[in-house]
C-alpha cells in the first residue's frame with residue numbers, strides 16, 4: 001500500500017514537472033513562478049517546490065527580473081530554460097545523403113554534420129556504419145561539454161513500424177529492414193520515424209525546445225493545425241492537429257505523394273498510376289524538363305539546373321513546373337477537403353521556388369476547396385532550415401525528457 005502510494009505521488013510530480021516545462025517552452029514570453037502557477041493550475045506552494053527541483057537539476061535558470069511587470073512592488077523573476085545541460089540528437093538518412101545534429105533544450109543548435117552522397121542503391125550496412133562514424137565526434141563533443149543526451153530520433157524516407165522495421169523506402173531501394181540490428185541504433189536507441197512527420201514536428205513552436213521569445217513572428221501557434229508537405233524525390237506529408245501529429249493507426253498517415261491525380265498517368269514506384277510524386281517529385285520534374293534521366297536525374301546539380309531554367313523561362317522547365325503545380329494543387333485541395341485544416345506548410349525543394357509560387361498555390365486552393373466560403377487557406381513556406389526532418393529527429397529525442405523529467409534527474 002505504501003509503495004503504491006509513493007509511485008502515484010512520483011507520477012503526479014513527474015506529470016506536473018512535464019506540464020511546467022511544456023508551458024515554459026510554448027510561451028512566447030518569459031514566465032515567473034506566479035505566471036506558471038496561474039497557467040498550469042498548480043498552487044503557488046507546489047510551483048515553488050517544483051521550481052526549486054527544476055533549478056537544482058539545471059532545467060531552468062532564473063532570468064532577469066522583469067521590472068516592467070512589477071506586482072505588489074516586487075519585480076518578478078522569470079524561469080528560463082537553461083543552456084548547456086539537456087540535448088537531443090537527430091539522425092537522418094535521406095535520398096541525398098545522411099547526417100546528424102544535436103540540439104539544446106533551449107532551442108540552440110549545438111552542432112550538426114551532413115554528408116551529401118548518392119544514395120541510389122546505397123547498401124544499408126554501409127550507410128548506417130558511415131552515419132555511426134559521423135555521429136561519434138558529435139557524441140564526444142556533447143560529452144566534453146557535459147551535456148546529458150536524453151534521446152535521439154532517426155528520420156527515414158519511408159514507412160517505419162513501431163517495432164523499428166523500415167517497411168519500405170522505395171527511393172533508397174530498401175525494404176523490410178530491421179533497424180534494431182545496427183550498432184548505431186542499439187547505442188543511441190533512437191525513435192525512428194518518417195521524415196515528413198519529423199519535419200512537421202520542427203514547425204510546431206515550443207514542441208520540444210524553447211519557442212523564440214519576444215519576437216512574436218511565429219507563423220504558427222503551438223496548438224495550431226496544419227498540413228505539412230515534404231518535397232524531395234519522393235513527396236511525403238503529415239497532418240498536425242492542435243499541435244500533435246495524426247500518425248494513423250499504424251503510423252503510416254500522411255502519404256500525400258501517393259495520392260493519384262491521373263488513373264492513366266505514369267506508373268509510380270509504389271505500383272499505382274499517376275501518383276503526385278510522378279508529377280511533382282524532384283526526379284520527375286527534372287526528367288519532364290528534359291534535363292537528365294534515370295539515376296542522373298537524382299543529382300542536386302540536375303535540380304539546380306531545373307531551377308535555373310525555370311527562372312529563365314525555358315518552356316520545358318516552365319511546363320514541367322506548371323504540371324507539378326497542378327498536381328500539387330489537386331492533391332492538397334483533396335487533402336484539405338478530407339482533413340479540414342486551413343494551413344499548408346510547403347517544405348523541401350518546392351519551397352525554393354519562393355513566395356510567388358506559394359501565393360499561386362494559395363489562390364488556387366482558395367478557389368477549389370469545398371469550404372472556401374467559410375475558410376481561408378494559407379500556404380506558408382517555413383524559414384530556411386537545411387534539414388527540418390533532422391531537427392525534428394532531435395526534437396523527438398528531447399521529448400523523451402520533457403515527457404518524463406524525473407527519469408533523468410540525479411535523485
Ligand SMILES: [Zn+2]
Pocket residue numbers: 257258259268269270271272275277
Ligand atoms: Zn505512388
